[in-house]
Amino acid sequence: MAYEAPDFFDIDSLLTEDERMIRDAVRSWVSERVVPIIADHYMAGTFPDELIPEMAELGLLGAGIEGYGCAGLGAVAYGLILQELERGDSGLRSFASVQGSLAMWPIRAFGSEEQKQHWLPRMNSGEAIGCFGLTEPDHGSDPGGMETKAVKKGDKYILNGTKMWITNASMAHVAVVWAKLEGRVRGFLVEKGTPGFSAQQMKNKYSLRASDTSELIMQDAEVPEGNLLPGVDGLKGPLNCLSQARSGIAWGVAGAAMACFDEALQYGLTRRQFGKPIAQFQLQQAKLAETLTEITKMQLMNLRLGRMKEEGRATPQQVSMAKRNACFHALEIARRCRDMLGANGITSEYQVMRHMCNLESVKTYEGTHDIHTLILGHAITGLDGFR
Ligand code: TGC
Ligand code: FAD
8 A cells, every 4th residue: 555644734735846746756766665675674674775775876875065076956855855765764864863963964065176076976876875973982972082193203193082872874975073173072973994094784683683783993093184175163163963863854854653553553554452443442542643743843943943053043952952852752753653553553564663763873873862852951041951
């Protein structure tokens, strides 16, 4: 049966024809190419890298990047792409977010012309994969405390340190690594094969199993001086990248929630207990009503945020509100929908539990729920609640 997305407030009518066309193309591709295979990849703990050339062909990798052969789409079109990808699986959306917003975006925003020419076309075509190394074993929510260091030696930088929980890292051709140079946070393009640099896949995850999560180890890694990102200095470098990616997450998790809603609704209409479809019972209807309401609120906030981003006036705090709200409610929705499928909800025959497990990570990465609460608390009161 063709997937029918919930759109209770006719949000379609607020999109341009191009935006609807792009969304529908990705929606069909996800239904045809992702949904049939993703559960097997999830159970096996593998990323479906066979889909990378198709994503590149559809223009999904550098969709939000201007120039260098990339599509340069607006924030709403880009958000809709991520929504559709995450309807398939958060791992697929993570792959695209990291490639586009956390690896290509800093090269576009902070790179030299030579770095842009070298990497962006290859990353857009899927020939080169990127990752983003900010988090360390002892510094997650407080990246400003990072211990990875760079020291200038002749025409090279020598990097030492460990980055943890890095999406796409084992398959990446280039890692955007954030390290302190003379006490200031700087970005370095560390290429696969660099002496002293390696990636180690992290196994045993219950969440985001169809995603490559790895540790990056730098032991006297020798990075050519031309691989420093010249255009930014300080923690605002990586935090600016996060503002790009966090808004994409707000759109993405709406897609995961939409998938769960659809599955719970179809299940409720066909599963019979006490002589009736369970969707006829008031308790089930209350759960569906709550779910559709929260999805609609997410869709409206995402659209407004996207339009403000396109006008160049979305603030990081508005991005935090959208990321925090969408992740919280998407996870609640996935848990509720899992419950609505009874025992079947725990199997890989259905999507709900896979989305639920994924969303635990998505609520945690790119700033935990608590961190975004404190960002909003700071915006409201003017008082820093972090320290
Ligand atoms: P703070 O003093 O507040 O800020 C330092 C400088 O950065 C500026 N800034 C931002 N700029 C752009 N966007 C933002 N969102 C920004 N937030 C802050 C700020 O104005 C300042 O600039 P300047 O010019 O004065 O130097 O820094 P802090 O040390 O107090 O930390 C603030 C805090 C806690 C909010 C921040 O560090 C934070 O967001 N922590 C959470 C860490 C995080 O999100 N890590 C994500 C790692 S990447 C990841 O998870 C990828 S998952 C990808 C996937 O698979 O999809
Ligand atoms: P901690 O910072 O140790 O937090 C633990 C708990 O303490 C949380 O509940 C947190 O909210 C709370 N806490 C922390 N500080 C405060 C405070 N001041 N007040 C109140 N509560 C507080 N990172 C990358 O750099 N690149 C990636 O590609 C990447 N991909 C990831 C993929 C996955 C699957 C996962 C799970 C993580 C990924 N991350 C990545 C790391 C992610 O960004 C961090 O896990 C996240 O920022 C939280 O850091 P932490 O895990 O060290 O938790």
